[in-house]
Amino acid sequence: MEGMKALVKKHGVEKAVSVSGLAAHCGFSFEDVGSLNYLDINSVVAKVLLEKGILCPSYAFISYSHTEKDIQIFLDAVDCAMAEVRKAMDQDSLEGILPDGVRVNPVFKRNIK
Numbered sequence: 001m002e003g004m005k006a007l008v009k010k011h012g013v014e015k016a017v018s019v020s021g022l023a024a025h026c027g028f029s030f031e032d033v034g035s036l037n038y039l040d041i042n043s044v045v046a047k048v049l050l051e052k053g054i055l056c057p058s059y060a061f062i063s064y065s066h067t068e069k070d071i072q073i074f075l076d077a078v079d080c081a082m083a084e085v086r087k088a089m090d091q092d093s094l095e096g097i098l099p100d101g102v103r104v105n106p107v108f109k110r111n112i113k
Contacts, residue, residue, distance in 0.1 A: 001026040003075045004060070011082035016041045016089060024062045034092040043104045044088055044097055045081045052077035 004019045004026065016033040019026055028045060030038040049056050054077050062071065088097050 001060075003071070004028070004078055007075065007078050007082045010079075011086045013082055013085045013089060016085055017045070017082065026060055026062075033089055036088060036092065036094070039104050039106075040088070040094055040098075041085055043102070044084050044094065046104055047098060047102070048081035048084050049077050052080065 001023045018029045030041040
């Protein structure tokens with residue numbers, strides 16, 4: 001959890017991404033920033049993690065079966081994901097980051113206006 005928080009801070013994406021929960025069951029929360037909504041930010045993170053072979057919708061479930069190497073692989077992927085979030089924030093778009101139409105589309109969405 002502390003590693004995830006440090007990577008959010010390293011890339012300066014605190015307005016869009018936060019980390020909360022318990023160490024063994026922590027996760028990301030995503031917020032709107034600029035013209036990007038929380039699902040755009042979530043989509044960037046999910047895409048990068050999937051490319052790195054990690055299926056992590058928003059929460060990390062760490063257990064004693066995970067080795068230090070496993071955790072480092074996860075944190076390396078999170079580092080790449082936060083770099084892509086920073087890129088999206090800097091350009092205020094997903095152009096060149098996500099293919100058109102490819103977004104996280106949860107069944108249950110926030111009730112926002």
